[in-house]
Amino acid sequence: MKIYTLHKKQNLPISVEEAWGFLSSPANLKIITPEYMSFDIISGADRPMYPGQIIQYSVTPIFGIKTKWVTEITQVKDHHYFVDEQRFGPYALWHHKHFIKAIDGGVEMEDIIDYKVPMGWLGQLVHPFLVKPKLEEIFAHRQKTLIKLFGAY
Numbered sequence: 001m002k003i004y005t006l007h008k009k010q011n012l013p014i015s016v017e018e019a020w021g022f023l024s025s026p027a028n029l030k031i032i033t034p035e036y037m038s039f040d041i042i043s044g045a046d047r048p049m050y051p052g053q054i055i056q057y058s059v060t061p062i063f064g065i066k067t068k069w070v071t072e073i074t075q076v077k078d079h080h081y082f083v084d085e086q087r088f089g090p091y092a093l094w095h096h097k098h099f100i101k102a103i104d105g106g107v108e109m110e111d112i113i114d115y116k117v118p119m120g121w122l123g124q125l126v127h128p129f130l131v132k133p134k135l136e137e138i139f140a141h142r143q144k145t146l147i148k149l150f151g152a153y
Helices: 016-023 120-150
Strands: 004-012 040-043 053-059 067-077 081-088 093-103 106-116
Touching (some): 016 093, 016 106
Antiparallel strands (some): 040 053, 067 081, 081 093
């Protein structure tokens, strides 16, 4: 069983409060997801984030194949971090940690995603040229969108 890790950091010239306010609102995930993925929230994003919150999405990650993705917010430390875990969806495992910390002139946002692709050895075979590049593309889009919204550090 191969577990992969994606680790991204981004600095923005905003306060921890502003970063937390944006990132802890599940509805804002649509804003930072590439448009071609047809990302829609089905349910669960009508309240501020809390541990145990179940959020259902519809997303089209590759080849125009629409899928449901269900995540649970498993941990929240207000203004510091939160963790979402896939309960149902395209990955065999998805554990996403979001950290926010104050730095001189703004905040550092850090994402650490531990994930496992489905379909055993076949999934591992396509990971380097399909799954990993797609995740890199999604997070590059996220970074550009956050710079557009909040400015460059």
